[in-house]
Amino acid sequence: MIDKRTIKGSYKSRKIYFLKVLLIIVLPLTVACRKELAPEINPSGVAGKDFKEIFDAFWNGMNRNYVMWDIDSTNWNEMYRVFSPAFAKLQFSDPADRLKAAHYLRQMTAGLKDSHYTLQFNDPLLADSIMIPADIRLKQRPDYHSPYPADYFDQVAQRYLDQPYYDAAYNTDPEHSLRYIAGTIHHNILYFRLNAFSVYRAFNSDNTRMTTLLNFVFNSIKNNNTAGVIIDLRDNTGGDLQDLNFFSGRFINTPLQYGSSRYKSNNNPLDYTSWMPALVTPVAGSKPYTGKIVVLVNMYSISMAELTTMALKAMPNTTVIGERTYGANGSLTAEADLNGGSFTIGDFAVIKTASAVFKFKDNQIYEGLGFPPDILVPYDQSGVAAYTDKQLEKATSLFTP
Amino acid sequence: MKKNFTNIYRVAGLLSVLLINPLLMKAQLNVGINAGISRNSLISNRGYRSNTDYTKVDGFTAGMVVRYPVNKYVTIGVEPSFIGKNYKIVRNDYYQGVYQATYNNYIQLPMLATFSLSNQRMLGGISAGGYSAYWAHSRKKGVIPNLSDLSTQDGDYTNVFQNIKPFSYDETYHFDNKLDNRWEFGWVAGLDFQYTLSRQFAYFMTARYYYSLTDQGKNYTINQEQRFNQTVVISAGLLFRTGQHHKKHRWQYD
Numbered sequence: 257m258i259d260k261r262t263i264k265g266s267y268k269s270r271k272i273y274f275l276k277v278l279l280i281i282v283l284p285l286t287v288a289c290r291k292e293l294a295p296e297i298n299p300s301g302v303a304g305k306d307f308k309e310i311f312d313a314f315w316n317g318m319n320r321n322y323v324m325w326d327i328d329s330t331n332w333n334e335m336y337r338v339f340s341p342a343f344a345k346l347q348f349s350d351p352a353d354r355l356k357a358a359h360y361l362r363q364m365t366a367g368l369k370d371s372h373y374t375l376q377f378n379d380p381l382l383a384d385s386i387m388i389p390a391d392i393r394l395k396q397r398p399d400y401h402s403p404y405p406a407d408y409f410d411q412v413a414q415r416y417l418d419q420p421y422y423d424a425a426y427n428t429d430p431e432h433s434l435r436y437i438a439g440t441i442h443h444n445i446l447y448f449r450l451n452a453f454s455v456y457r458a459f460n461s462d463n464t465r466m467t468t469l470l471n472f473v474f475n476s477i478k479n480n481n482t483a484g485v486i487i488d489l490r491d492n493t494g495g496d497l498q499d500l501n502f503f504s505g506r507f508i509n510t511p512l513q514y515g516s517s518r519y520k521s522n523n524n525p526l527d528y529t530s531w532m533p534a535l536v537t538p539v540a541g542s543k544p545y546t547g548k549i550v551v552l553v554n555m556y557s558i559s560m561a562e563l564t565t566m567a568l569k570a571m572p573n574t575t576v577i578g579e580r581t582y583g584a585n586g587s588l589t590a591e592a593d594l595n596g597g598s599f600t601i602g603d604f605a606v607i608k609t610a611s612a613v614f615k616f617k618d619n620q621i622y623e624g625l626g627f628p629p630d631i632l633v634p635y636d637q638s639g640v641a642a643y644t645d646k647q648l649e650k651a652t653s654l655f656t657p
Numbered sequence: 658m659k660k661n662f663t664n665i666y667r668v669a670g671l672l673s674v675l676l677i678n679p680l681l682m683k684a685q686l687n688v689g690i691n692a693g694i695s696r697n698s699l700i701s702n703r704g705y706r707s708n709t710d711y712t713k714v715d716g717f718t719a720g721m722v723v724r725y726p727v728n729k730y731v732t733i734g735v736e737p738s739f740i741g742k743n744y745k746i747v748r749n750d751y752y753q754g755v756y757q758a759t760y761n762n763y764i765q766l767p768m769l770a771t772f773s774l775s776n777q778r779m780l781g782g783i784s785a786g787g788y789s790a791y792w793a794h795s796r797k798k799g800v801i802p803n804l805s806d807l808s809t810q811d812g813d814y815t816n817v818f819q820n821i822k823p824f825s826y827d828e829t830y831h832f833d834n835k836l837d838n839r840w841e842f843g844w845v846a847g848l849d850f851q852y853t854l855s856r857q858f859a860y861f862m863t864a865r866y867y868y869s870l871t872d873q874g875k876n877y878t879i880n881q882e883q884r885f886n887q888t889v890v891i892s893a894g895l896l897f898r899t900g901q902h903h904k905k906h907r908w909q910y911d
Contacts, residue, residue, distance in 0.1 A: 290700075290870055290885060294702055294880075295702055296702055296705055296880075296882070297705075298705035301705075315879075315880075316880055319878060319879070319880065332878070333878055333879050336879050497804075497807055498807050498809075500807065501807055501809050502809075505809075515805070516805070517803075517804060517805040519804065521757065522746075522882070523706065523882040524836075524874060524878065524881055524882050525877075525878050526833075526835075526836055526877070529801060530797075530826050530828060532801075532803040532805060532806070532824045533803070533805070533806065533824075534805030534806070535803075535805065535806045537806070537807075537809060539809075587804050587805065589804060591707075592707045592708065592752075593752075593802065593804070593817065593821075594802070594804065595706050595707070595709070611804065612804050612805070614805065
């Protein structure tokens with residue numbers, strides 16, 4: 257016979273056992289959760305009236321948007337450790353502190369490799385504090401010199417080009433006041449001089465002087481009726497990326513890979529996409545250009561001027577003459593396009609930075625270094641003063657049998 | 658913090674081996690195989706990426722289960738498996754068509770305690786425990802704009818690919834020791850259902866929820882975006898009772 261007390265005791269111990277089991281299962285789940293993830297702040301959304309907030313927005317924005325952390329020597333984490341406490345001490349209402357903040361930001365960014373990088377302040381007090389690390393780097397080059405005088409290329413055209421030749425000016429936008437020159441040298445070498453790239457827009461404008469000039473250039477390339485072409489990209493400040501296809505695409509009839517590029521795939525500093533082929537697509541109806549192509553460059557050949565040089569250099573019949581270029585090979589686009597690149601810190605500052613890194617077909621990244629010429633012909637101050645163009649003369653000599 | 662977790666799981670792993678070994682020797686085990694589908698979410702503080710969403714992507718899982726009935730109500734066990742923890746980043750509006758799907762394969766070892774109630778044929782239970790997983794392989798597939806391959810199309814663009822040509826890829830991701838944390842640890846909870854077919858065999862279905870406590874990335878920068886897997890798995894399989902066949906044996910709920 258079963259004792260009722262034994263049954264009662266058994267139920268009791270079973271209940272306690274169930275509770276223990278439940279406790280073992282449930283308790284760990286309640287105590288071990290992840291730390292709550294702090295939301296990222298959009299730098300453009302900050303009020304920009306507090307230096308701790310400004311510093312955090314700037315540092316985080318750079319950490320997230322800057323596309324060259326893998327090739328940059330700046331230790332951005334160290335910048336945080338050094339400058340975060342310094343910014344916390346600054347008062348936005350104090351003009352001296354605002355100047356100090358701009359000085360700190362300049363120090364933080366002085367070594368950045370991206371040659372498109374520009375830090376600009378909206379505060380009128382800080383208007384002169386603009387920071388362009390590449391310009392500092394340029395001035396440290398042993399071969400540093402000023403750009404050519406404003407009338408230099410017109411004078412050179414007068415002296416070296418067959419008469420008559422074409423010239424045209426057109427302002428597509430305030431940054432790119434176009435001044436193009438085209439003609440022949442020795443009646444069999446096409447010469448085309450561009451101070452900036454906005455060829456597509458200029459060609460589609462109602463500026464007949466410009467379209468006549470460009471038609472002459474395009475027809476000469478298409479008809480292969482000259483011994484070669486000299487494309488003068490010295491002091492060319494860059495411009496529209498679409499000109500790669502629209503202009504360089506006239507020398508080929510099949511797509512040309514001249515390098516590759518990549519950009520940010522996600523928010524951490526070293527989140528990158530795969531390398532994608534950088535291509536020039538031929539213009540409809542174009543033929544392979546069989547003549548000699550010579551590209552003139554100097555240390556003021558910037559961005560699109562460098563990409564065009566590299567695209568043409570990817571063709572077997574191209575020689576680059578002059579100096580090492582500026583070294584701004586990344587591409588700029590809206591932040592939303594590639595989730596990286598340029599951004600703002602509220603109303604306080606504007607940061608312009610590349611959205612993509614480019615490497616040439618030789619697998620070298622020339623960002624911050626500049627693309628080297630095949631034939632180095634240095635800037636000649638005395639020659640420039642007399643409008644004697646040693647670089648153009650060298651280019652012309654390549655066509656002499 | 659992360660180091661503490663790693664240490665805890667190292668100790669837990671060692672204890673498990675020490676505890677399970679004698680059970681294996683005793684061989685009063687239910688052993689089975691199972692397969693199913695996984696659905697993973699990547700949890701991160703991704704902040705302000707415009708026109709961008711993370712979406713869940715289904716995957717597959719297959720593995721085995723080893724369960725030891727401690728008593729009438731409680732079973733402990735391990736469920737080594739191969740599991741897909743996938744996710745997708747998609748962009749919308751003007752960027753419609755841009756996406757990157759990441760297919761991650763993990764080798765996973767959950768250790769669970771199951772509390773169950775049963776009748777003659779069926780068993781229902783709840784399970785909880787911890788798991789460790791090794792990120793064995795990763796593949797990325799997507800379509801993104803190639804800024805170095807511009808379209809020659811004119812006009813007002815309504816989609817990014819009218820302006821910039823698409824770049825498609827499908828490639829194995831090569832792990833980077835500096836960036837990728839290939840060990841994952843976390844909690845697992847779930848539901849169990851079992852239907853007895855015979856003395857030796859039973860069908861079973863499980864639902865599991867895996868909650869990772871470890872970031873997929875190594876901590877290499879200040880304010881790093883953290884990424885955690887959260888995975889729901891539904892699987893079904895066949896359970897086989899091993900050992901002591903000469904005796905009248907009982908499933909754990911008998």
